[in-house]
Amino acid sequence: MKILVINAGSSSLKYQLYNMNDESVLAKGLVERIGMDSSILTHKPAGKQEVSEVSEILEHITAIRKVLSMLTHEEHGVIASIEEIQAVGHRVVHGGEAFKASALVDDAAKAEIRRLFDLAPLHNPASMMGIKAAETNMPNVPQVVVFDTAFHQTMPEKSYLYAIPRVLYNKYKVRRYGAHGTSHEYVSQAAATFLDKPIEELKIITCHIGNGASVTAVQGGQSVDTSMGMTPLEGLMMGTRSGDLDPAIVPYVMNKEELSVSEVNSMLNKHSGLLAISGVSSDMREITEGMDKGEANATLAFEMYEYRLRKYIGSYAAAMNGVDVLVFTAGVGENSVVLRQKVLEQLTFLGVKLDAELNAIRSGEPRRISAPDSRVEVLVIPTNEELVIARDTHNIVTAANQQ
Numbered sequence: 001m002k003i004l005v006i007n008a009g010s011s012s013l014k015y016q017l018y019n020m021n022d023e024s025v026l027a028k029g030l031v032e033r034i035g036m037d038s039s040i041l042t043h044k045p046a047g048k049q050e051v052s053e054v055s056e057i058l059e060h061i062t063a064i065r066k067v068l069s070m071l072t073h074e075e076h077g078v079i080a081s082i083e084e085i086q087a088v089g090h091r092v093v094h095g096g097e098a099f100k101a102s103a104l105v106d107d108a109a110k111a112e113i114r115r116l117f118d119l120a121p122l123h124n125p126a127s128m129m130g131i132k133a134a135e136t137n138m139p140n141v142p143q144v145v146v147f148d149t150a151f152h153q154t155m156p157e158k159s160y161l162y163a164i165p166r167v168l169y170n171k172y173k174v175r176r177y178g179a180h181g182t183s184h185e186y187v188s189q190a191a192a193t194f195l196d197k198p199i200e201e202l203k204i205i206t207c208h209i210g211n212g213a214s215v216t217a218v219q220g221g222q223s224v225d226t227s228m229g230m231t232p233l234e235g236l237m238m239g240t241r242s243g244d245l246d247p248a249i250v251p252y253v254m255n256k257e258e259l260s261v262s263e264v265n266s267m268l269n270k271h272s273g274l275l276a277i278s279g280v281s282s283d284m285r286e287i288t289e290g291m292d293k294g295e296a297n298a299t300l301a302f303e304m305y306e307y308r309l310r311k312y313i314g315s316y317a318a319a320m321n322g323v324d325v326l327v328f329t330a331g332v333g334e335n336s337v338v339l340r341q342k343v344l345e346q347l348t349f350l351g352v353k354l355d356a357e358l359n360a361i362r363s364g365e366p367r368r369i370s371a372p373d374s375r376v377e378v379l380v381i382p383t384n385e386e387l388v389i390a391r392d393t394h395n396i397v398t399a400a401n402q403q
């Protein structure tokens, strides 16, 4: 079965085409700047040269049409016809309380995802555009939705409730949902496999540190707490998101600066984090370059980012009364040697002992970076959200076909 995996953002669309017979990736790519004056489609067929194409792509529907024509292209294509795509899997950030697992797309699922627009205004509308675009271009192909929030549905009330009037939960479902669940689940299972230990016996802290970043406490294979909240704004300091802050700052700043709700949302989601403190970039590579050059603001941004991540790790060790395994994943977690080093150097109180040489190795494979006598196993595990989405899609569509 060939499955197209789609991760739609508000102005971007990432895709991967899988052959599920051997779980190989036939092609992958990215459409950026959808709706802007010049959009860029970057397409990488397996074993062939990467190609880029600049054009005007105003909507997701057009973006998918371009992707499909690239996948079937004479020179850069990997399939003879669109008919070869037997299912589409979509990443959806918010599944609320309704979705505890992945699901087939039908009218009820779409209505629920739409109902959740309010809770994830930056993410769910983009996912819905991706679903609509795929339906329009491939009307008879089954579609599956895989939710970032699903893995965190095991959190107990004491983790997911906010200490605000209960009526807000009853009426509006205001609570912690978390995100990046597909990744936290994948890397926690991969960690247990790597260590050859039953996941039921492990206390694992998974750090998904990408553009968006979150930490999860995984006890016995289940998410028991996570740093992102009702929306992906809470928790760690991120590329452009503030993470935790005193909620009183919001009305105070709105009042002083005469900001609207959407302006303050935009400030906290798009103009904060590393970008705001460094004044230069939201990209960790540029932050560390600035730090190497002795730039004070880049150095401060890095220090805040590292410190806040370390505090979350400490608090989740307390939440589980211990930690056996610490996992780093996603763009920054997999690649930033210096971030891991700075975090781990000050977790010696937990029994963490870093092996600096192992930490400096660059590899795309799961690996251990702690010393043999470290009380906590520290691993770097490349995440693969797309593969999980492809597998869930395959399982759900296969089961539906058998009915």
Ligand SMILES: Nc1ncnc2c1ncn2[C@@H]1O[C@H](COP(=O)(O)OP(=O)(O)O)[C@@H](O)[C@H]1O
Binding pocket: 209, 210, 211, 212, 239, 282, 283, 284, 285, 330, 331, 332, 335, 336, 337
């Ligand atoms: N070699 C590297 N060193 C440090 N940071 C890196 C490196 N490569 C990528 N990154 C960081 O990874 C981030 C993107 O992570 P990723 O998981 O791809 O994010 P997302 O999926 O949220 O777009 C970038 O912002 C960049 O700062």
Ligand SMILES: CC(=O)OP(=O)(O)O
Binding pocket: 093, 148, 179, 180, 210, 211, 212, 213, 232
């Ligand atoms: C939920 C979220 O933060 O996603 P991303 O890391 O892709 O921005």
Ligand SMILES: [Mg+2]
Binding pocket: 210, 211, 212, 330
């Ligand atoms: Mg990501």
